[in-house]
Structure formats: C-alpha cells, structure tokens
Amino acid sequence: MPYDLTEEQRDRYRATSIRSQLRKQTLLRGYDEAKPVLGINLGERLDPDDLMPQLEVNGLTSLSLFSGGGGLDIGFERAGFEHRASLEILDICGETLRANRPDWAVLSGAVAGDVRAAAFTTFRGVDVVHGGPPCQPFSIAGKQAGADDPRNMWPDFVRCILQTRPRAFIAENVPGMLDQKFEAFIRDNIVDPLSSQYTIFKFKLAAHDFGVPQSRRRVFFVGFRAARDAARWVEPEPTHGDVGTLFGPLLPRNTARKTLGLPGMGFDVVAPTLRSGFTGPRNTTGVLNSKASLKVWNDLHIWPNGVQPTRSMAAAYPPENGHFRMSVSDCALLQGFPADWRFSGAVYQALGQIGNSVCPPVAYAVARQVARALGIA
Template sequence: MAASSWHQGWDITDEEREVYRKRSQASSRAKAKAVRGEGRRPIHPINVPWLNPDDLMPQLASNGWRSLSLFSGGGGLDLGFDRAGFTHVASYDILPESGITLRNVRPEWTVFGGEQGDVTQVDWREYRGLVDIIHGGPPCQPFSVAGRQQGKEDSRDMFPEFIRAVLEIEPIAFVAENVTALVGKKFSSYLKEVVEHPLRQNYTLIQVILSAPSFGIPQMRKRVFFVGFRQEKMASNYQSPLPTHSWHHLPTDKVKPHVQLDLFSLLDPSETLQPCMGVREALGLPDIGFDTLSPTIRSSLTGPRHTTSVLSSVSAQKIWEKLQIWPNGVALNREQARLFVPDNGHFRLSVPDCAILQGFPESWSFDGAVYKALGQIGNAVPPPMAYRVAVSIAQALS
C-alpha cells in the first residue's frame, strides 16, 4: 500500500481546483446537517448483511507453517492466511492507519506500521530460519490505469523490495499479488527483468489469475498471484484454487498456456458450486427485481484525488444506478449512511458495507478517516480469495 506522501495529485488550474474544493465543502456541510438530523427524512432502514465472509473461509487448525506479511494494508492476505492455519510472524505497512487496524483486530500479532513499517529500511536476514512463507501485495499503482502505469519509473514500485525480502530470508515459498495488467504486454519486459530473473535462480514460479466471485465475493475483481516454491517437488504438487462459487454473468476467461488461470471459466456451473450472492442480497437490501455483482471497489488512495467514493468508472456508475446504490460519499457507519440520504434516494454505502463486498467480516474494523479506511479496503486482497490461495499452498507444502 502506498504511503500518503507518495500521492500523485492532478495537474489542474487554480480555477478547476476551486471547483472541486467548493463541491467538497458543500458535501461536507450537507453531511454534517444530515448527521445532526436536519437533512432529508431517512428512507432506508439500517441494513443487516446476509453475507458473512467468515463462512467463506472456515478456520483451519494450525498447519505449523510460519508466514510474514509485507505491504499488509488492511490485512486481506493476513486474515486469509490466518484462517487457513498459518502462524503469523509479523506484518509491515507504511500507512500508520493500517498498523492500527491490524493491532486492533489482532492484538496478539506483531505489527509494524508507519515509519516502522517501511520495508525499504528492514534487514530481512534477521528473519532467516524464522519464516516459511512470505506474502504481500506490492503497491499496484505503478501498473494500474488509475495509477498511470508508470512501472519502474513510479516511486511507488515496491516489487524490488518484495524480491529483496525473499532473497534475504530464503523462505520455502512466497506469494505476491497484483493487478492483472502486470502480466499484460505493456509490462512484459518489466516482469521478466525485475520479477522473474532474480527469482527464477532459486524458485519455481507459477502465475495464477483468480476472480473474486469464484470464491463467493460479490464483486467484479480479478487479480494475479505469483506463487514461488524453492523446491521443484512442491511446485509440481501445486494446484491453483478451484472455484467454490459461481455467478452466471461472469465473463469467460481466455486461457493462456503459460498461466494457470481461475478454473471457473473451464467449469460448467453446477450443483457442486454454491451460488455467489449479488450486492443487494449480500448487504441484506430489499429485493428490487435486479441484483448483480458490485463493480470493482476502488481504493480511495489510488489516483489523483483522495475521495470517499468507491466509483471506479463510468460503466460502474451505470451498474450502481441500476442497483439503486449510491457509491459516492461513503459514510463512516450504517447509522450515518441512513441519515445522509442521497438526492436520488438510493441506498448510501457505509465503510462496513464496502468491507463486506471486499470479503472482510463485520469483526474486522478499519482505522482512520473514511478515505483512509476505504483505501485499506480497496487495496486489499479479498480475504476469502487469499484464504483459498493459502490453503492451496499449504497443500503443496504438506
């Protein structure tokens, strides 16, 4: 997760900046008025979600393997590996709020946040012999469209630091997660030179692309995982996670010979797969005759402007409108969301609602202002997806 000091703002005129400032101030005044009970009369009851992400990742007994987390963010990988039976060694993230989030939800964990979580300042050799697997999601902004796709020219590119940790600690296995754009043509040279070349000397690498709905997460989100094993036998035993859920509107993935893909596209949805909930069902909202997957929840820390919106595109706006859900100006909690009625009368999302759509259970609360909380959520690996990756690795190691 990128530090706020790395945030790249818009290069706009003072007049344009003033427009955004006035719009933001007007929204803040309307929100304060609503919280005082002076806004429009609430029209939506406080929702009780029907989806419990804990059900998507049953707690497994300890498997004896020890995991170290880098770029921990809101803790998606951390939670997934924890519920899969891995023993937590430590978590590192440069965002102070992320450190506080993880300490609050797991007081027994060793967590380094803020300056202490700066991975560029750590001598990882101290962990040699104490860690079996390293997992982390180096900042995706250098490779995502929202982050301007500057690759290694982006100061937020931390993939070399993840690789340094792997080479210094020499774990049995590792997992690195990122946006699928990283395995596209634009970054093919980067992938070969920066990622594959230094690792292939000691590790067998496998690419796995997974879709969130295939694991019961009601959101259109696809991510690539780089799985590495120090022993070829373990790599040959590795099987990428099979889908547990199906959503009939999911597009068919195109199979590439050099990539192990989410096998949802190769299976005919049947009784063996559980149905993935849509957004409204997952959040416990009334039936309006239409439901579908959530558009990708964007991180409020990605892009040129910090925001409390999770809107990712113009096409996503159309989906949210059809769902009768307001994705802009996410509220801190459900009580405030109910009071702050959008002009169009749609249901306003809250931070806990966005967390559910990302696969975090209600018990996993996020520290910081709304935009900091949404940043942790939107940048996180959906925990149920991380859980299935963790289980697949444990099976290969056994």
C-alpha cells in the same frame, strides 16, 4: 492529476457541493449514534467468515510485506498459518492490524515499517512470505511506468525472498502487470533473480469466483523452493459462479444488494470494483472506480459516494435520489472482510485500506492451496 474542468463546470460542482453539505448538516442535526436510525437494510447480510472457515493451525509460519489493512494476512490466518510479522509503511494500517490482532508483531511507519530499509535476516526460517508490492507502477489508473516508477518495490520483495529463503512466496498485483509491455519487467525483476531457486507460477483470480460480491481481478505469483512442493501446486478452483453447468462451481455468485441485506428489487449483480482510496484524488469518500461502473451502481440503487463512518449515520443521510448510502462496514463487506474487522482512521483512510486489499476469501483460497503444496492435507 487535477480534473480538466471549465470555470462553468467548476461553479456548478461547487454549488452542488455546498447544497449537499447544507443538506447533510440539516439531516444530521441532532443526530445521535446511540439512537440508530431504523428501517433500513435489515435483511440478512452475508457473513464472509462462511467463505473462509477457520482451519486448524497448520504449523507453517508467514511473513507479510506491504500488509495494508490486512487482506492477505487475514486469508493466511484463517487458512491456518501462524503470523510471524507484518511490515507496512503507513502508520494507520499498522493501527488497524494492531487493534484487530493485538498479539501480532506489526512493524509500521516510515522507519520500522519500510520494506526498503528492512533487514530480513531476522526472519530467516519463516515458511512463507507474502505481499502485494505497490501496484501503481502497473495500474491502468496510473502512468504504467513499471521499473522506472519510484514506487516499484519488487526488488525489495525479491531481496526478502533471497535473504529469508522461505519454502514458498506469494505476491499479488493488478492484472495490468501481465500486459505485454511488462513482460521484460517480470523477466528482469522477478523471474531472473528467483528462478534458479524457485519454481514460479503466475495466474489471475476473480474475487466473485470465490464468493466475494464484487467484480475484482488480481494477478498472483507463487513460488516454491522444493521441486516436490512445486509438483503438488494446484491453482485455486472457483467456488462460486454460474450454477447449472456440468463441471461448474457449486454455489451461485453473491450479489451486492443481497450481501448488504437490502430488499429485493428485481435486479442484483456483483458490485463493480471498489476504488482504491489511497490513489487518485486524496481524501475522497467515494468508491467509484470508473464512469462505466456508475451505471451498475445506479441500477443497483446503491450510492457509491459520500461513504459514512457508520451504518446509522449513512441511513440518517440518504442521497437525494433515495438510493442506499453505504458505510465503511458495507464497503468492507463488499470486499469480503470479516464483519468484526475494524479499520482505523478517517473514512478515506478506511476506504484506502479496503480498496487496496486482496479480498480475504481470495487470499484464503490461495493460502489453502499453498499449504496443500507444502504437504498440509
């Protein structure tokens, strides 16, 4: 939707944008990636792999639908599942998955990757199906049209479950989906078609409860075909939180500045939710999700706009207010992606994949509990 701006505001923004472009050109003139800029965020950074230690192969296979840049896929892989295939309509996401895991079967693009056109029978026998059907039909950032939204792909997720008959399924979505107004949608599109064959659980998780340095909530639906497996299901317990309480989680929350290796300045909290770059204004290189979150980023002295492709380029081009400018890898770290995971595409496409993803440590926590319910110790 176009922003509702007055001519005067438009002129002001245009002038700011031109000034900022000129400043960028001046600062980056003669910039050489081979000679990184020194002296910025040299502290120890969080290693997301520590939040999800690689488990031994557990003998269970997983099929990934709507895979995006691989958040759920990474969590399941690190929890010991064997990746069977990923289906994703965007080529750029497919490139990310193939570049990071050349041995994975990745079906991507408008023909091979479209879940709506997929014949799932070839995947019969897979143990687990997981996926995040597009969330715009339920997102508070959208119009919340639910079943009437052409992007509602729950029917295809359900078709996959009915055709492949996995032992378990996991679906992820935005918390808005649990609003009362979508009760009938959930009943008609998920519960009714599946409940005669699956016992279904739904629950919310917060990424910052699992060591991710970001405030981010997601809804999960988990279903089990066998009553014995359903009886063993236990929701993931937070691992991080307010320390010092009697039954509280064990570890303190990870905060944004510390995670990024920035020097202490007396204030540090989890980062606000990173915006999903494939929604809203196109091709933006900002991660700002709301007006309210701008205050938090400001207090953190972290600049949520103009994310750069590399850390040294971000350091060579600090914002005028002197705050820390982020690179793609900083945003990936705030989302809990392993440090060696690379996103294909331009900055806006990388941010789209990051902001759309399930934080891998959260996916890992769910995957572990699913494996336990399926009888893996």
